[in-house]
Amino acid sequence: MAANFGAANSSKPKVRVDGWKKPKCGWQLCQDSLEGYVGVVIRDQNGAxxxxxxxxxxICYDVSTAEAIFVRFGLNLARTVGCSKVEVNLDNVEMISALKEGYSSSLAIAIFDDCYFLSLDFSHILFEHCFRENNKVAHE
Structure with missing residues (x-):
């Protein structure tokens, strides 16, 4: 985590060009265990x-559930550190639409509900789409 913090907080971030590569035809990289990880970085208006x-x-059954858990985790962290104005950037357009409209038809509907009620704790909150290509520093 310290290495990720150093890379993300660098004033001269480098674009990572050697990311994940798919396995050779007929090979499997790893068995799907339905596990995953979420990570959140909070920065101020200056990027600090x-x-x-x-x-x-x-356990995570689908992408929508994982993304909803990620948003809930991030909102809880923002609330814990005392943020009052929050901008949530995601590369998942479907998730952004659901958060803005306050409704989702995915399996994660209960988690969306949590996100909605958590969002009421902030004086201002924006849910914005961020293209994955714009977020390469996070993958350093």
Whole structure:
């Protein structure tokens, strides 16, 4: 985590060009265990580091559920460190629409409800789409 903090907080971030590569045809990289991880970095309006945290998801059935858990985790962290105005950037357009409209038809509807009620704790909150290509520093 310290290495990730150093890379993300660098004034001269480098774009990572050698990321994940798919396995050879007929090979499997690893068995799907339905586990995952979420990680959140909070920065201020100047881009300075405020807080970061990560957490293991013991089970995750689909992408929408994982994204909803990620948003809930991030909102809880923002609330814990005392943020009052929050901008949530995600690369999942479907998730952004659901958060803005306050409704989702996915399996994660209860988690969306949690996100909605958590969002009421902030004086201002924005849910914005961020293209994955714009977020390469996070993958350093």
């Amino acid at each position: 580091f405020v807080a970061a945290a990560n957490e293991k998801l013991e």
